[in-house]
Amino acid sequence: MIIAFWLSLFIVFYAFAGYGLVLFILVKIKRAISGKPVIPDAVNLPTCTLVVAAYNEERFIAEKIQNSLALNYPEGKLKLLFVTDGSTDNTAAIVSTFAQVKLMHSDARSGKIAAVHRAMTEVDSEVVVFTDANTFLNTDAIVNICRHYADEKVGAVAGEKRVHIDETADATAGEGFYWKYESKLKTWDSELYSVVGAAGELFSIRRELYVPVQPDTILDDFMISLLVTIDGYRVVYEPDAYATETASQNVKEELKRKIRIAAGGIQSILRLKSLLNPFRNFVLSFQYISHRVLRWTVVPFLMILALLLNILIVATCAGCCFYWFMLICQLGFYGMSLLGWYFESREMKVKIFFIPYYFCMMNYAVIRGIFRYSAGKQSAIWEKAKRQ
Template sequence: MKILFWISLFITFYAFFGYGILLFVLIKIKRLIKGKPVLPIVDMDNLPTCTLVVAAYNEDGVMEEKIKNSLSLTYPASKLEFVFITDGSTDGTAAIVELYPQIRHMHSNERKGKIAAVHRAMDTVNTEIVIFTDANTFLNTEALVNICRHYSDAKVGAVAGEKRVYADADNATAGEGFYWKYESKLKTWDSELYSVVGAAGELFSIRTSLYVPVSPDTILDDFMISLLVAEKGYRVIYEPEAYATESASQNVTEELKRKIRIAAGGIQSIIWLKSLLNPFPIPVLSFQYVSHRVLRWTIVPFLMILALILNFIIVFSGDGSFIYQLLLIAQVAFYLMAILGWIMEERNVKVKIFFIPYYFCMMNYAVLMGIRRYSLGRQSAIWEKAKRQ
């Protein structure tokens, strides 16, 4: 029982913090051997041709701002195209896009989901690079340049941008912003070691020639598309100086809805990408994939519960030394803080220190619910948009 307790505790710690520590050490060793990596120099004359693709559904509240943001991005005009798809939109989204002749607009009255819209757009793209971004996110001026400079390296098959979450300092969803800052650091180190394991749909790009049309029932299309590129032996680079900013979820309930969908998609992706679990073709990629993604999306939430139960049994059976008592107190205190965070969020009380434990527990609860939803076949590939601040 004690061995099982320590294994559960170790894997949980490793998945969220230990892997980050190990990555940091590996990066330091790599830099001692090969030196710090040098970013490619931006040569505006030799940048590849690229297409910015935006799939939008009922986004009339932000569409005009999104278009203006897209048209203001720095990139050689002769090498840049814009494609906006508004399939199924029933508000004024399509009409707004029609006001801008610089944008190639694709629209169908039928809503088949984001990935179906992206497939339609990709059939028309003939540039070297395609960049995907969401309608409700806004890019920094140099985003496209900072992404496309990496394609001067033939080993690079995809480049992921950074997701930045804007949240009021006193808002309950501050935990979301904290989480994404930590994830950004992990992705930076992943990229430097070898490759990012999955891109976020807010901003990512691939070589058009490497695009593989994923199944229409794919839940995490951005994750699947980028990892299919990595599976072919190409690197997926992370570029934090190309970033997409969006507002935090309106509340934790809305964020939970989004996390459950992501968790269901994570299980689907692990099943479909089982070849990446084989360490022999690309060992470093498999190591990163299991450490950063697979553990979190499969066994860690169960191990958290198991560690707490075993800790109780060990202590109250009289078989536990002081260290077990101390760990039990720490676990109970952590979960009490999470419960307090939940109660305060329900009452709209802003005490930020309790929301990080609450957000952490909410993420792991979402994994459990995501596994359940996917197992029961209840998760649609069509995105149910979370309300934002």
């Protein structure tokens, strides 16, 4: 029991904090040997198409187009393509009023990935950048992304997701903290070798490397970006290209989004089995398993196992004061999470409880997502989370 207890705690700790420490050390060693990576100059930038798949985004779409038109990029090298398939509001009508934007619209709603596949048949540029309709890019985002394609081994570039939290934010303040931590891990991942997956808020790929994923793919952005690594290309992280969006309206909305991501995560692991083979690319497999696979598979169950084993140990071991201390720490952590849930449900701001609450909510979502995918209940057609 004691061995299983410590092994469970170690894996949980490693997946969320230990990997970050190991990554930090490996990056420091790499810098000592070969120096800091040199970012290419923004010269001779490739032609680029910005693709936005929008479904019923009439609230944001005009502002999104204005934001896109304001992006810095060499004249004549950037095209804007908006796909509004299935939208039943005024999204398509609003897009059609902008002459600088190409509109693709179909009344049928087949899901985001079907819309993206359709858009890609019209893309003839060297690079394609994908971004969401409800996120807004910094002015130099496309320049900062596309400069990396001067390196022929770069197959995709992931931008940074930033979550804007207002003063009245509830437990979704944990969302902002989580993405700041994730951004740091991705920076180190990229410097060591490659980012293991991009977020759909902002990422890009060489047009020639785009592989249409299966129509039922849940995390199309994750799959599309990682498929390039199978062919030996890297995915680079560019924190100076960022997409900003507001946090989920509440934890219920964030939970809905996280369950979908978890279902997509287990689907992706099953479909990207070659990345689990360390003999193909040891460093990439190490990054992929450490950063993604552990979190999306065993960690939530090991958290439960560690608590149950801790209870059994103190119940059967007289004088095990240290394990009593460990049990009190675990119960205290989960107690803080329950208090976070209690205060959030009553719209009370006690931010000290938000991070443990968000952490537990994420892992609960993984369990829900695994069972939902196993039951075949997760559709690839996306349903937007309500935002603040």
